[in-house]
Amino acid sequence: MSSTLYVCVTCRGNGDISAGEPRPGARLLAAIEHGSAEVGEGVAVIGVECLSNCSRSCSAAVAAPGKWTYVIGNLDPEQHAPDILAFARQHSAHELGLPVWRERPEHIRKNTIARVPPIALKESP
């Protein structure tokens, strides 16, 4: 099943924000949506409010039923949209959401905040 990329739109990043300017999280979502439209289908992109990774923002998470969930941090809206999109596509293509480590973009390898196993939908016997 294809993966969903959740992008925190409330992230403030590491810099100051001027009044009236879009937040870095919102800029990251826009950059990801732009990149996603360019490469076509495969990953659903959804903006969400707060992934609780504020100290290492901007943040995004990749998840799908039956797969590992990943949270990625320190995403720069001006730099890392292609990296998180590439990782989301790798996640989507792997049965368990575990792309080969060395094939993941460098920023993803170095800024993985956490991962969580697939949820067992059925109780063990």
Next chain:
Amino acid sequence: MSSTLYVCVTCRGNGDISAGEPRPGARLLAAIEHGSAEVGEGVAVIGVECLSNCSRSCSAAVAAPGKWTYVIGNLDPEQHAPDILAFARQHSAHELGLPVWRERPEHIRKNTIARVPPIALKESP
């Protein structure tokens, strides 16, 4: 649906480990299983290898179908098993896995590493 508590058994915590001694992650799992047995059913406890939160270990995650997933860090095997178990029970009791903030144990509030929205099992129309 009741929640699952994933406990990283490979976590090394912040201290040195003597050869032959169980890792802090394994000690945390043992403490949680002991506490869980005392209070009875409600939360499934599963040991896993690496939640990718090594720099702020020991680590655990709480998840359930249709609910928010939480990753908690800086868990001391000698101190925090009751806190993470209490949070897992609160998560299990809440429809969306969003216990009231002020009712969560203090260590959980201060050491939430990340959270991820519920996975939509059906595509939007």
